[in-house]
Amino acid sequence: AQSVTQPDIHITVSEGASLELRCNYSYGATPYLFWYVQSPGQGLQLLLKYFSGDTLVQGIKGFEAEFKRSQSSFNLRKPSVHWSDAAEYFCAVGANTNAGKSTFGDGTTLTVKP
Amino acid sequence: KAGVTQTPRYLIKTRGQQVTLSCSPISGHRSVSWYQQTPGQGLQFLFEYFSETQRNKGNFPGRFSGRQFSNSRSEMNVSTLELGDSALYLCASSLDGFSNQPQHFGDGTRLSIL
Numbered sequence: 001a002q003s004v005t006q007p008d009i010h011i012t013v014s015e016g017a018s019l020e021l022r023c024n025y026s027y028g029a030t031p032y033l034f035w036y037v038q039s040p041g042q043g044l045q046l047l048l049k050y051f052s053g054d055t056l057v058q059g060i061k062g063f064e065a066e067f068k069r070s071q072s073s074f075n076l077r078k079p080s081v082h083w084s085d086a087a088e089y090f091c092a093v094g095a096n097t098n099a100g101k102s103t104f105g106d107g108t109t110l111t112v113k114p
Numbered sequence: 115k116a117g118v119t120q121t122p123r124y125l126i127k128t129r130g131q132q133v134t135l136s137c138s139p140i141s142g143h144r145s146v147s148w149y150q151q152t153p154g155q156g157l158q159f160l161f162e163y164f165s166e167t168q169r170n171k172g173n174f175p176g177r178f179s180g181r182q183f184s185n186s187r188s189e190m191n192v193s194t195l196e197l198g199d200s201a202l203y204l205c206a207s208s209l210d211g212f213s214n215q216p217q218h219f220g221d222g223t224r225l226s227i228l
Contacts, residue, residue, distance in 0.1 A: 032214055032216075034216050036219075041221075041224075042221050042222075043118070043120075043204055043219035043220050043221040043222050044204065044206075044219040045219070046216050046218065049214075049216050051214040090157070094214070094216065094217075097212075098170060099145070099162050099164065099169040099170040099211045099212060100145050100146075100147040100162025100163075100164065100169065100170050100206075100208070100211035100212075100217075101147065101159045101162060101170055101172070102147075102159075102206075102217055103159075104156060104157040105156075106156045107156065
């Protein structure tokens with residue numbers, strides 16, 4: 001069964017500092033991987049996706065993620081965090097053979113210090 | 115292109131009542147999935163519909179049901195509401211639920227059970 005682990009429940013960074021959010025997955029084949037962001041009271045917004053090819057993918061809002069098959073990881077990074085990036089971030093493995101079902105990690109809450 | 119629309123945004127019900135939530139997917143998307151989000155359990159998959167047929171179902175009791183109409187709009191019904199049903203219910207749509215297309219989420223319906 002596929003699973004996603006986000007080891008960090010809560011991360012605090014200073015505005016302007018770099019950010020890395022960790023994600024590890026368990027999946028039998030090549031996964032479809034996603035990062036979503038959720039602001040309070042809102043739904044999930046897609047930041048970026050990985051399906052195949054280049055292992056470094058670029059997303060919206062200046063985010064990028066790197067797929068490392070050997071480590072079963074898909075970590076999210078941003079070189080300089082803005083106060084508006086404070087939110088909850090979810091890593092997900094997409095529906096491949098399981099219709100319409102993405103499997104999500106438990107999320108990482110990002111706090112940005114001024 | 116309009117996003118995924120969920121109505122209503124907020125609902126307050128009492129135990130024993132039933133409730134119906136509505137979701138309009140992005141135009142052209144035929145797969146609609148429903149998720150329950152709670153602080154303790156995270157994002158849990160309820161079910162997925164495609165072409166008016168339920169293709170996949172999560173591990174929820176029969177009190178949770180859904181349907182999809184010919185225009186791909188979907189409704190979710192919860193009968194005999196319990197306190198534990200208080201949650202944010204998220205709808206997500208994608209082209210076909212299997213492909214390398216990510217799910218796009220609505221802003222959710224916040225259901226509170228008194």
